[in-house]
Amino acid sequence: xxxxxxxxxxxxxxxxxxxxxxxMYLLEHRTHPTVDEIFNDLSKAIPTLSKTTVYxxxxxxxxxxxxxxxxxxxxxxxxxGYNQRHAHFRCLNCNKVFDIPLNYDVEFPKAEETKxxxxxxxxxxHRGYCSECAKENK
Amino acid sequence: xxxxxxxxxxxxxxxxxxxxxxxMYLLEHRTHPTVDEIFNDLSKAIPTLSKTTVYxxxxxxxxxxxxxxxxxxxxxxxxxGYNQRHAHFRCLNCNKVFDIPLNYDVEFPKAEETKxxxxxxxxxxHRGYCSECAKENK
DNA sequence: CTTTGTGCAAATTCTTTGCACCAAA
DNA sequence: TTTGGTGCAAAGAATTTGCACAAAG
Numbered sequence: 260x261x262x263x264x265x266x267x268x269x270x271x272x273x274x275x276x277x278x279x280x281x282x283m284y285l286l287e288h289r290t291h292p293t294v295d296e297i298f299n300d301l302s303k304a305i306p307t308l309s310k311t312t313v314y315x316x317x318x319x320x321x322x323x324x325x326x327x328x329x330x331x332x333x334x335x336x337x338x339x340g341y342n343q344r345h346a347h348f349r350c351l352n353c354n355k356v357f358d359i360p361l362n363y364d365v366e367f368p369k370a371e372e373t374k375x376x377x378x379x380x381x382x383x384x385h386r387g388y389c390s391e392c393a394k395e396n397k
Numbered sequence: 398x399x400x401x402x403x404x405x406x407x408x409x410x411x412x413x414x415x416x417x418x419x420x421m422y423l424l425e426h427r428t429h430p431t432v433d434e435i436f437n438d439l440s441k442a443i444p445t446l447s448k449t450t451v452y453x454x455x456x457x458x459x460x461x462x463x464x465x466x467x468x469x470x471x472x473x474x475x476x477x478g479y480n481q482r483h484a485h486f487r488c489l490n491c492n493k494v495f496d497i498p499l500n501y502d503v504e505f506p507k508a509e510e511t512k513x514x515x516x517x518x519x520x521x522x523h524r525g526y527c528s529e530c531a532k533e534n535k
Numbered sequence: 536c537t538t539t540g541t542g543c544a545a546a547t548t549c550t551t552t553g554c555a556c557c558a559a560a
Numbered sequence: 561t562t563t564g565g566t567g568c569a570a571a572g573a574a575t576t577t578g579c580a581c582a583a584a585g
Binding site for chain 2: 332351359361362379383390394
Binding site: 536537538539540541542543544545546547548549550551552553554555556557558559560 | 567572575585
C-alpha cells in the first residue's frame with residue numbers, strides 16, 4: 260500500500276484513491292488483467308469507480324513507464340505491473356496469458372538502418388497452446 | 398502472381414481473384430498494412446471488393462500460417478506476408494511499423510512450468526521512436 | 536480560487552455476424 | 561446441384577471524447 264503510493268510518486272504520478280487502488284491491483288494480480296477485469300474487481304470496493312477512470316489511469320501509468328501495456332491479445336489491451344524482465348505466452352485456445360522466463364538477452368540491433376532509432380521497450384511474445392489446452396487438442 | 402497462386406495452394410488455400418490480389422498485395426507491400434490500407438488500395442483495382450472479404454481472407458491466411466498477424470498496434474491488427482525471421486519496431490510518435498533484423502536466436506524456454514506448452518509463433522516487438530521522430534523530439 | 540481528477544453518456548472505431556447472392560466443380 | 565466464397569448492412573465490443581461536477585492544495 261505504502262509501496263504502491265511511493266511507486267506512483269517515484270514515477271511522477273499523483274496518487275488518488277482510484278490510482279492507488281488500480282496500482283495495488285496490478286501489483287497484486289500478476290494476471291495481465293484487462294480494463295474490464297480491473298474495473299469489475301475494483302468496483303466492489305469502490306462502487307463509484309468509472310471505467311473511464313480506469314482507462315485514463317492505465318494510460319497515464321503506461322505513459323509514465325510505471326506499467327506495461329501488452330498488445331498480445333487481438334481484442335483488447337492487457338496490463339502488466341510487473342517490472343522484471345520476462346516474456347509472455349498467450350494460449351490460442353483459452354486465451355490466457357502467462358509469464359514465461361526470458362533466459363537470453365534481447366538487445367536492440369545496431370544495424371545501419373535502425374542505428375538512430377530510440378528503443379524504449381522490448382517485448383517477446385509467444386503464441387501457442389498451454390499445457391491444459393495442448394492436452395485437450397490431442 | 399503465379400508465385401502467389403502457388404503459395405496459396407501450398408498453404409491449403411483455394412485461390413480466388415480476391416485472395417490472390419490480397420496475397421500479392423502483402424508480398425509486394427512490406428509495410429505491415431492494416432485491413433483498411435489493403436481494402437482502400439485494392440478497391441481501386443477491384444471496385445466490388447468488400448471489407449468483410451478482406452477480413453475473412455486475412456483470417457484464413459493467418460490460420461493457415463500463410464501470413465503473420467501482428468498485434469504490435471493498440472488499435473488494429475496489422476499483417477505481414479514476409480516469411481523470414483525478423484523483429485518489429487513501432488514508432489510511438491508516427492505509428493509506423495518497421496522490420497528490424499533479428500540477430501539472435503529466440504528460443505522457447507524449457508522451464509518446468511512451461512515444458513508442456515506448445516509454442517507456435519514467437520514475436521519480438523520494439524517500441525520507441527524512429528530516426529525521423531527521434532530527431533524532432535530533440 | 537484554481538488546477539487536476541473523476542465519471543457519466545454519447546460517439547467512434549475496429550471487427551464480427553447473419554444472410555442473400557454468386558461462382559466454381 | 562452442392563459447396564464454398566463474396567459482399568452488404570447491421571450488430572457487437574473496446575476505447576475515446578466532451579463535458580459537468582468533485583476534490584485537493
